[in-house]
Amino acid sequence: MSDPNLRRSDKPAPPQPLPSPVVDNHTHLDISRDGGAPPDVRAVIDEAVAVGVDRMVQVGCDLAGARFTERVIDAHPELLGGVALHPNEAPKLYAAGELDAAYAEIERIAAHPRVRVVGESGLDYFRTGPDGIAVQQESFRWHIELAKRLGKALQIHDREAHEDVMRILAEQGAPEKTVLHCFSGDVAMARECVERGYYVSVAGVVTFKNARELRAALAQVPLEQLLVETDAPYLTPSPHRGATNAPYLVPLTVRALAEVKNVDVPTLCAALSENSERVYGPW
Template identity: 75%
Template sequence: MSSGSGHRGLPEVAPDPLPIDVVDNHVHLDITREGDAPLDVAEAIARARSVGVTRLVQVGCDLAGVRFTMDAIERHTEVVGAIALHPNEVPRLAAAGRLDEAYAEVERSAAHERIRAIGETGLDYFRTGPEGVAVQQDGFRWHIDLAKRLGKALQIHDRDAHEDVLRILEEEGAPEHTVLHCFSADLAMARECAERGYYLSFAGTVTFKNARGLRDALTATPLDRLLVETDAPYLTPSPHRGATNASFLVPLTIRAMAGVLNVDVPSLCRAVSDNSERVYGPWE
């Protein structure tokens, strides 16, 4: 397997372990990039644990992913779940006449004690065109309501839809614990989110050379509102950009974030761990 930037396959060499254990608060253990061999869930967990990433939030965002997540949380104590219908999935299900049926399955599954978040939900104007905006927005509102009714955190996917995401959250009233997954907006939005008490989760993109705006946004995020994630198998941090991502690469992102924030790595790890347990509750 290659460890070079621009290549598929997992990097062969793990980063140095973190001094304090942290959480990968957004990973897709059910998704395999085209051409990759499936990574066994137990192996993914073991490799993550070896570098101090001891807890994972597995995210299932279509019906197959929901079912995978329900199985994973029963089999692995290191894993809790987040489930929803991805904003790109909602219009497809609506067009097929299956959306209400899918909502019902998500709601039944979300009642499980080890499902700790509703997500990833939100808006994606990159892959879904104008004809899908209305149903996406309705789907976002449905998931916000579900999170509040069940007392779960909310994980938000926001792609090219920053203003509408913030508007709908204000109109509906955000859940107590609201996470902007893979934060991708600018300094101004980071400040707005911080003022509202939302959590911002940063992925490997914050390590990319061309991500100065994202690093500026990071500096505006209070330590008690920071989370870290992989969004694996995508968004692999430098120096492995383009390779397949996995939770054992979180230390690369943590160390890059600590450098941007001018804080020591143990302090950032402690904050990320504490924030994760505040949002999702204890793992065991």
């Protein structure tokens, strides 16, 4: 549960730095949870580097976010980019008659050499009703093909759509480097992801007391297929649930994951860093 005394405006203290650097492989520096201005990108990066999070993947999941991503990855060497139309964006763009034009702009930005990710794309059956499912699935297939055509990694958003996500990946043929962003599946899904060679990205949810099923699932994933992320400004790890998330809080998730995997933190940090560069290439 969230700390009832903690507000989003309260800034948690920096955690103990990690013994070696890791990557926040999914963050949204263009988004503010309180409706105000987005965070100061340089300040966010500096705070993260100070605790051992020296590289980040900035993900823009609508047209404004994709344009922002294109700008900041050129300005900040610590950042690589990911761009896509979030599954909740696709039905809105389709209804407005703007989906094809949006696809064209995403494809243009995705060709940028420092954009290494097509994503987050996928399926979200939590916020989009039945009328939007067909468009979501068509958009997901389009992004899968874009990632393969450009030779980029694919990051997948999956909310209450596990079966269809896995089915469409199998039907379409997943890119060589496929990442389940903010993994939320069960033990069976984790095992299937491992068998297919997908990467499983772990967010702050792993620290939540009620995430026992998730921790059991992550126990099935070998170190060489694990990544770590914030999904900032969301999913702030315990004990700071309720505050705004940021890349400098990744060490809390890393230490919780080390307990799940029963490995020491230096070993996990080395694996996470190596895996990130295997998926995204050098920064």
